[in-house]
Structure formats: C-alpha cells, structure tokens
Amino acid sequence: MSFDAGALAAAVERLGPLVRVLVAGAAGSVPREAGAEMLVSAGAQEGTIGGGTLEWQASLRARELLASGAAGAVSRVPLGPALGQCCGGAVTLAFERLDAARLAQLGTGSLVARALDGSAMPLAVVRLLARARGQGALPRLPLLEGSWLVERAAQPARGLWIWGAGHVGRALVSVLAPLPDLAITWVDTGAERFPEVIPAGVTQLVAANPAELVAHAPREAEHLILTFSHQLDLELCHRLLGHGFAAAGLIGSASKRARFHSRLRGLGHADAQILRIACPIGDPALGKHPQAIAVGVAAALLKGSSEMKTARDRAGGRAE
Missing domain, CATH: 3.40.50.720 (NAD(P)-binding Rossmann-like Domain)
Structure with a gap:
C-alpha cells in the first residue's frame, strides 16, 4: 500500500481527526505485511493490521495519542507470549495523527517523507530523497528511519x-x-x-x-x-x-x-x-x-x- 492523500482526506472528513496506524516494518511470521494500515478515530476504526491483541492494543494506543494531541509515535512489538500470540515475528508500528491541516502540510510528490515527532531530517533520509530525484533509485517502502517515515505516494487507481x-x-x-x-x-x-x-x-x-x-x-x-x-x-x-x-x-x-x-x-x-x-x-x-x-x-x-x-x-x- 502507499500514502493515499485523497483517501485519507476523505476519511478525516468522515471520521474527524484520526490516527493512522501503519505497519512500517515486519520481520518473521506476522499477521500483515509492511504497508498494512488502519485508521482509528475517537469513535470508529477502519482497516486492519491483523486483528487480535496486537490490533486491540494498537487501537488503545492510537486513541491515547489522539487524546494527548501528540503528533505521532513509533513502537516495535514482538508477537510472542506477552501478547498471547504465537506468530513469532515482530512488527514496527508507526502512529501518525492526521487532520485536514496536517494533510495540507504534507504536500504532493512521488514520495511523502515526514517526521512523526518534529525532529530534523536525518542524513539517511536526505540521501534517500536525493537518490530518488537524481537516479530514480528507491529502497523498499515504507521506510522508517528513526522517527522519519517515507512512503510512496499513491498512484492513480x-x-x-x-x-x-x-x-x-x-x-x-x-x-x-x-x-x-x-x-x-x-x-x-x-x-x-x-x-x-x-x-x-x-x-x-x-x-x-x-x-x-x-x-x-x-x-x-x-x-x-x-x-x-x-x-x-x-x-x-x-x-x-x-x-x-x-x-x-x-x-x-x-x-x-x-x-x-x-x-x-x-x-x-x-x-x-x-x-x-x-x-x-x-x-x-x-x-x-x-x-x-x-x-x-x-x-x-x-x-x-x-x-x-x-x-x-x-x-x-x-x-x-
């Protein structure tokens, strides 16, 4: 999947401010692949990152983030006995608060790169964007570098x-x-x-x-x-x-x-x-x-x- 600004804007209009929970990384046996997402608002949830305890806890954290007003967060979650799951892998979840103003800030382009916590762009992301512009070279996306998330913008349906x-x-x-x-x-x-x-x-x-x-x-x-x-x-x-x-x-x-x-x-x-x-x-x-x-x-x-x-x-x- 990719960052679909139009679909997200429609979701914000429909649900109000929300938190997008993205599987930014996955290793081993996991319920959903990197790129899977769900949207969590104060009173609704759409999409899935695989169900079970992982999704339930992610929904709780998303609503806590929404209530706190924080911009975003990153969490690496091992899928083992602590969650009552036996997948054996691990996922990295990116939590990003979205509203109309935030979506307007993200702009347009083939890549969408932004910080989840307001930090400065790391050198690795600077180099990635330069290679993409100059050589068309892209790593596997989405990419999480520290608290910076890089995704491919959605292509026409x-x-x-x-x-x-x-x-x-x-x-x-x-x-x-x-x-x-x-x-x-x-x-x-x-x-x-x-x-x-x-x-x-x-x-x-x-x-x-x-x-x-x-x-x-x-x-x-x-x-x-x-x-x-x-x-x-x-x-x-x-x-x-x-x-x-x-x-x-x-x-x-x-x-x-x-x-x-x-x-x-x-x-x-x-x-x-x-x-x-x-x-x-x-x-x-x-x-x-x-x-x-x-x-x-x-x-x-x-x-x-x-x-x-x-x-x-x-x-x-x-x-x-």
Whole structure:
C-alpha cells in the first residue's frame, strides 16, 4: 500500500481527526505485511493490521495519542507470549495523527517523507530523497528511519469497469470494492437492477444502451462483461475492441467463446485482438456460484495478471 492523500482526506472528513496506524516494518511470521494500515478515530476504526491483541492494543494506543494531541509515535512489538500470540515475528508500528491541516502540510510528490515527532531530517533520509530525484533509485517502502517515515505516494487507481449488475456483477462488486487501488465503474440499464446500497468508491452508471458508454472509458481501463444479454455482451466486446482497453474478460463458456470469436471476426476484428478478451472468467475449479466466480477474479487481480488473461492462455489454444 502507499500514502493515499485523497483517501485519507476523505476519511478525516468522515471520521474527524484520526490516527493512522501503519505497519512500517515486519520481520518473521506476522499477521500483515509492511504497508498494512488502519485508521482509528475517537469513535470508529477502519482497516486492519491483523486483528487480535496486537490490533486491540494498537487501537488503545492510537486513541491515547489522539487524546494527548501528540503528533505521532513509533513502537516495535514482538508477537510472542506477552501478547498471547504465537506468530513469532515482530512488527514496527508507526502512529501518525492526521487532520485536514496536517494533510495540507504534507504536500504532493512521488514520495511523502515526514517526521512523526518534529525532529530534523536525518542524513539517511536526505540521501534517500536525493537518490530518488537524481537516479530514480528507491529502497523498499515504507521506510522508517528513526522517527522519519517515507512512503510512496499513491498512484492513480486501477480503473475497472463492470458491465452488469446481476448476481455475478453484485458478487464481483462486493468482493472487489474493498480492495485497495481499484476504482470501479459499475454499469447497467436501470437503477432498479442495482442493490439499494452501492459500496463506497464505486461509481454507478445507468444507461439505456450501456454500449454507448464505452467511448467514455479510459483506454487503460480493464473490463468485466457480464450483462443479462448475449447481444449486449457482444456489442460491448465489439465496441471495446474498436476503442481500446488494458484487459477484458467475458463471462461465459467455451461454446460462447467460440461463437463470439466467430461473430467478432465477422465484424472485422483480427484474431489476435479478439483473443485479448478472456472467456470464461473466474477459476473453473472453484465452481459457477457467483461468489466463487468473484473470488477467482479477485485472486487473479491481486496476482497482477488479472482474470483478463488472454483466452489463448485460458483455453490452451485458439478460441474458434
């Protein structure tokens, strides 16, 4: 994860002043990796650093820091019998009080470096920032040097368009919406097709002809096509192939893949381009239940290759 100023500003607006608890370092067996975070306000908590006694004690300390008005703190916590845990590793936690004024001070840039206690910047951080500017060289982040914390600023979110709000679409959104760094746009033909509550961070779009919205999708976006209509699915595939996309997946079977390949070829698309649309989506070994499909897609997205691997990889050959 990274320092997401926009998301943190939204959290401060929603929760009021808060303490961000960041796993700044991890060694051995630990519940969460470096970069995991949770937000603790006077009356709420969001996110997790792994649960259990570690998280409970970290929440108490965060609220103590919030009440005291201190800017921040650092704590190294061994995960052993003293906590009633048997992980055997250790984590270093950075506690940072955030409000609108503090976020405004941190400014912008590809790296966010700041003191948790007001101390002067150590030479190691000065050199790190100089190497980053001059050579583009970065160590593993986040980095805690004394009481100075250095993180990479969040990059623009990965755009994912989900076409269809049926059972599989709903399952996908429920599983994918909580994941970091995903900006989901959810499209269908009527507001009544969506659930009453749309998850935070998901943009709902209603269009009588969803295919007309393809022109508004960024060309670097990824797409999952799973509408109620095969004809609409085909039209979306056709328009996306003409528009451009980073990756795309189509719900269906081997026979649907073959029919669509033939029809898209008839519409003038080259085989190499058609094969960029993966069909089916999900992990067949997990079954066809909507949540099972969603879990398979989410796992692939987290691996970085996405479930929009080429149909050639999926089928082991040409999809004809």
